[in-house]
Amino acid sequence: MNLFLFRRVLGLLATVLAASLVVFIVLEVLPSDPAALMLGTDARPDTLAALRRELGLDQPSWWRFVTWIGNLLRGDLGISYTYRVPVSELIGARVEVTLPLAMMAIGLSTSIAIPIGVFSASRRGAASDTAMMAGAQLGIAMPNFWLGILFILVFAVWLGWFPAGGFAGWDKGVGAALHSLVLPAFALALPQAAILSRVTRASVLETLGQDYVRTARAKGLTATVALWRHAVPNALIPVATILGLQFSFLLAGTVIIENVFTLPGLGRLMFQSIAQRDLIVVQDLVVLMATSVIVINFVVDMIYRLLDPRIGAGAQ
Amino acid sequence: MKPKLSLYIGVGLVGLIVATALLALFWTPYPPTKIDILHRLARPSAAHWLGTDPFGRDVLSMIMVGTHTSLLVSLLAVSIGAGIGIPLGALASSCGGWVDALVMRMADLAFAFPALLTAVMITALAGPGATNAMLAIGLFNIPVFARVTRGAALSVQERDFVVAARATGRGAFGVMARHVLPNISGILLVQITIQFALGILAEAGLSYVGLGTQPPQPSWGRMLNDAQTFIFRAPMLAVFPGLAITVAVLGLNLLGDGLRDRLDPRLMARR
Numbered sequence: 001m002n003l004f005l006f007r008r009v010l011g012l013l014a015t016v017l018a019a020s021l022v023v024f025i026v027l028e029v030l031p032s033d034p035a036a037l038m039l040g041t042d043a044r045p046d047t048l049a050a051l052r053r054e055l056g057l058d059q060p061s062w063w064r065f066v067t068w069i070g071n072l073l074r075g076d077l078g079i080s081y082t083y084r085v086p087v088s089e090l091i092g093a094r095v096e097v098t099l100p101l102a103m104m105a106i107g108l109s110t111s112i113a114i115p116i117g118v119f120s121a122s123r124r125g126a127a128s129d130t131a132m133m134a135g136a137q138l139g140i141a142m143p144n145f146w147l148g149i150l151f152i153l154v155f156a157v158w159l160g161w162f163p164a165g166g167f168a169g170w171d172k173g174v175g176a177a178l179h180s181l182v183l184p185a186f187a188l189a190l191p192q193a194a195i196l197s198r199v200t201r202a203s204v205l206e207t208l209g210q211d212y213v214r215t216a217r218a219k220g221l222t223a224t225v226a227l228w229r230h231a232v233p234n235a236l237i238p239v240a241t242i243l244g245l246q247f248s249f250l251l252a253g254t255v256i257i258e259n260v261f262t263l264p265g266l267g268r269l270m271f272q273s274i275a276q277r278d279l280i281v282v283q284d285l286v287v288l289m290a291t292s293v294i295v296i297n298f299v300v301d302m303i304y305r306l307l308d309p310r311i312g313a314g315a316q
Numbered sequence: 317m318k319p320k321l322s323l324y325i326g327v328g329l330v331g332l333i334v335a336t337a338l339l340a341l342f343w344t345p346y347p348p349t350k351i352d353i354l355h356r357l358a359r360p361s362a363a364h365w366l367g368t369d370p371f372g373r374d375v376l377s378m379i380m381v382g383t384h385t386s387l388l389v390s391l392l393a394v395s396i397g398a399g400i401g402i403p404l405g406a407l408a409s410s411c412g413g414w415v416d417a418l419v420m421r422m423a424d425l426a427f428a429f430p431a432l433l434t435a436v437m438i439t440a441l442a443g444p445g446a447t448n449a450m451l452a453i454g455l456f457n458i459p460v461f462a463r464v465t466r467g468a469a470l471s472v473q474e475r476d477f478v479v480a481a482r483a484t485g486r487g488a489f490g491v492m493a494r495h496v497l498p499n500i501s502g503i504l505l506v507q508i509t510i511q512f513a514l515g516i517l518a519e520a521g522l523s524y525v526g527l528g529t530q531p532p533q534p535s536w537g538r539m540l541n542d543a544q545t546f547i548f549r550a551p552m553l554a555v556f557p558g559l560a561i562t563v564a565v566l567g568l569n570l571l572g573d574g575l576r577d578r579l580d581p582r583l584m585a586r587r
Binding site for chain 2: 019022026138140164248252255270274294
């Protein structure tokens with residue numbers, strides 16, 4: 001197991017490194033000159049050259065890649081071209097919005113999807129099952145940013161329960177801050193919940209057909225107890241994997257949803273940095289997001305093995 | 317939902333969207349880009365069924381022409397993904413060894429990037445527009461098709477009829493083209509409908525943030541962005557383009573589900 005874990009971690013590091021290389025190459029290939037953009041079109045060539053030297057852009061590509069990775073490994077994300085402050089400061093301030101938003105969305109999505117999926121599976125074929133799965137189909141088809149706009153229309157414009165956008169800030173108190181994240185979190189969560197409820201239903205149906213559930217019923221457990229004590233825990237293992245994959249969608253989703261609700265999160269930072277050709281920030285952001293996706297899926301995979309020893313047996 | 321029913325509804329909704337797209341080639345109630353400031357932000361009425369936008373353009377006409385953008389971008393993105401991904405997956409499954417490992421590691425790597433996020437980066441830097449949006453979405457379809465093709469092909473690879481074909485001396489390419497691919501075409505078709513639906517969602521998202529289709533060419537995502545600015549004065553503007561997206565995506569997803577059940581009756585038992 002230890003050797004196996006060691007190899008997996010090595011593979012993980014290689015993937016992160018490869019991902020950084022891909023991001024770096026993409027940004028090298030795409031037409032963009034931060035120095036030219038910062039100084040405008042009528043800049044004198046020698047000023048341009050001086051700025052390029054200052055930003056380190058006159059170095060060969062491979063050297064810039066090596067120093068960037070070297071610094072990343074030491075936790076140094078570099079200095080923003082535009083704001084001249086450490087990138088870690090810029091990102092740190094935005095994470096305070098995006099991370100709680102993503103966590104709220106994942107929490108909401110799970111707590112909506114699992115009861116619906118289990119209930120739907122236990123009533124397989126009934127009208128309630130059909131209605132819930134039709135609702136799920138609809139949820140999957142609705143773009144989350146449209147859902148966000150509809151929420152603004154209903155809950156902000158008509159009912160006035162929530163703000164139409166913006167972030168209150170944590171210094172105004174946890175309640176106020178979370179209040180401004182409710183609508184965006186629901187907009188992000190519902191389409192994901194729709195997908196998750198379908199996966200949960202399919203997985204519960206699969207376990208309901210297993211011998212151990214029949215045995216549980218045969219020894220006199222009621223259908224409800226057999227369902228919740230024997231079928232559901234086993235059914236949730238594949239659900240956990242999907243949850244890990246959804247994290248990637250959620251991260252990308254926040255980029256759009258933060259635009260709908262004008263939230264000062266990582267997504268907005270990404271748009272700003274691209275517009276200003278603050279490429280070091282773009283580079284760091286994409287690599288950070290890719291790394292978090294890789295790490296989360298790795299952790300889910302490891303938990304999966306702990307929960308279901310049959311999977312580990314083949315790999316050792 | 318009953319499998320047959322979902323297939324019928326799916327065919328119906330996709331048919332509706334395609335018919336609208338074809339009709340819009342020849343006829344729309346008004347020219348979709350015609351500005352008419354006197355009648356801006358009109359409510360739905362007999363003259364303008366779905367009302368008019370902040371420039372007085374007819375919303376119904378814009379939505380009808382918007383089908384072109386949506387379908388075309390998504391269709392080309394799926395073509396890129398399938399055109400490169402399917403051969404890659406087939407190659408990986410029939411070569412095995414390091415070729416297989418290389419293709420699959422590359423696919424794994426691509427999955428680490430949140431697709432929409434990276435599409436935002438690519439379109440923003442390469443220049444906003446429908447072409448770059450299509451390329452960016454297509455790029456992320458490649459690993460999906462490569463994985464699905466490889467997985468499905470591997471499961472057919474050891475079946476008796478494929479082994480028999482190999483025994484008759486047919487080359488790897490011939491076996492793949494004549495025996496393996498036709499047998500997994502159903503799975504690939506289902507994947508195509510799913511990616512098509514995701515492509516429509518992605519195009520709408522990119523256009524919403526201003527990176528996809530550029531004005532004056534109407535697009536559903538762009539219309540939603542414009543609508544948000546006027547949400548207090550004309551709330552209905554925010555409803556119809558979103559409905560159009562939902563109908564298109566729902567239709568394709570139901571079609572995919574229905575096809576899957578029809579092509580693989582064994583799955584029916586589990587539904």
